[in-house]
């Protein structure tokens with residue numbers, strides 16, 4: 124078993140560079156399957172466990188995938204005939220595997236994908252994805268834990284209103300519609316920057332997607348798409364996580380490669396807490412020189428406050444004075460980290476879909492377990508501000524979404540290491 128061991132009490136100072144976005148690269152790599160000619164070259168690909176998983180899914184479908192992690196590049200050739208089935212093995216490991224369904228259905232007229240099921244943060248159904256495929260003429264059926272979509276000939280353009288601006292449904296429908304006959308409108312579409320990145324990628328392949336980033340996306344279907352060169356946008360959640368790391372240690376950190384326009388809600392709320400945030404020539408500078416004050420936050424679809432920053436900001440709020448409330452509206456069960464933060468002496472109460480904090484808590488190092496990807500980051504962040512030593516386990520969650528998280532924090536001055544605990548001794552895995 125591996126653990127991250129962090130000793131609190133060190134201010135973080137310096138510069139850190141963020142990687143390409145996990146939530147942009149996964150739909151783009153799935154969308155690469157739309158190309159029936161040429162090769163797709165995808166750059167600024169972060170070296171994440173989820174990237175290995177999606178690459179395995181693409182290979183299992185018959186695409187040729189060359190991955191050069193040292194160059195942050197993936198080359199995909201999907202020009203030969205592809206299989207139509209995404210198996211349980213991959214979908215159960217990573218829900219975003221469902222994003223191959225749109226491209227496969229559009230290309231093959233048939234797709235069979237393992238039902239993703241729920242996870243630690245909520246039930247996460249895919250009814251909105253399927254509603255879109257159905258509106259485009261597909262017949263949907265379920266059996267043996269799989270969902271199947273089938274169409275005679277090509278998918279047909281349609282007007283699709285999403286009941287909720289689901290990120291995955293918008294991406295899956297947009298990809299499918301790229302090769303459909305006629306024009307598709309997605310109304311109440313998700314507006315996340317990652318949606319815009321996927322739309323840009325489809326257009327670079329020769330597609331016609333208009334309006335991504337607004338709540339109505341128009342997709343004029345084309346007959347074929349061709350491989351292209353695409354650069355993935357920077358990871359706004361990794362950037363936000365380092366913003367919290369700087370603030371929670373009352374440090375002074377410049378985040379290189381962040382796009383502030385992708386993080387307006389987070390920047391606004393952190394400023395409201397008293398964090399100094401300035402756009403400087405070399406990046407986004409985060410500085411704290413006083414005690415922070417608690418605020419109220421509600422997670423919302425973009426451009427609202429991102430649910431993927433909820434747990435990290437909760438850790439920060441525990442160090443602030445006064446009463447603060449965080450309300451989670453996107454996922455119904457994204458509070459598993461609360462119990463772990465309580466074990467670190469966090470003063471938090473759950474009240475329905477909200478948590479109430481009375482701060483500042485006198486955070487104390489403890490043995491804690493990550494319950495999901497962002498919870499892993501939040502517990503490490505809390506450890507940076509705790510008295511004594513925190514040990515965080517279940518690091519496979521962290522590796523899904525952060526590259527060398529502990530090394531980046533150590534380079535900023537954190538006392539942190541990743542150890543293997545095969546025997547009773549802790550063996551340091553990597554040092555700076």
Ligand SMILES: CC(=O)N[C@H]1[C@@H](OP(=O)(O)OP(=O)(O)OC[C@H]2O[C@@H](n3ccc(=O)[nH]c3=O)[C@H](O)[C@@H]2O)O[C@H](CO)[C@@H](O)[C@@H]1O
Pocket residue numbers: 145146147149218219245246247248249250251252253287288289290291292313317430431453454455
């Ligand atoms: C790989 C990726 O990009 N993951 C992100 C994506 O996940 P994902 O695409 O799964 O998130 P969605 O926006 O689809 O889900 C948001 C909410 O809508 C519900 N829903 C979704 C689809 C559907 O068909 N029916 C339905 O009810 C979900 O259960 C959830 O409560 O957006 C989330 C919300 O910003 C982020 O937390 C994830 O990090």
Ligand SMILES: C=C(OP(=O)(O)O)C(=O)O
Pocket residue numbers: 146218219244431496497524
């Ligand atoms: C919830 C997340 O990702 P996924 O949708 O891949 O589980 C996340 O990135 O925080």
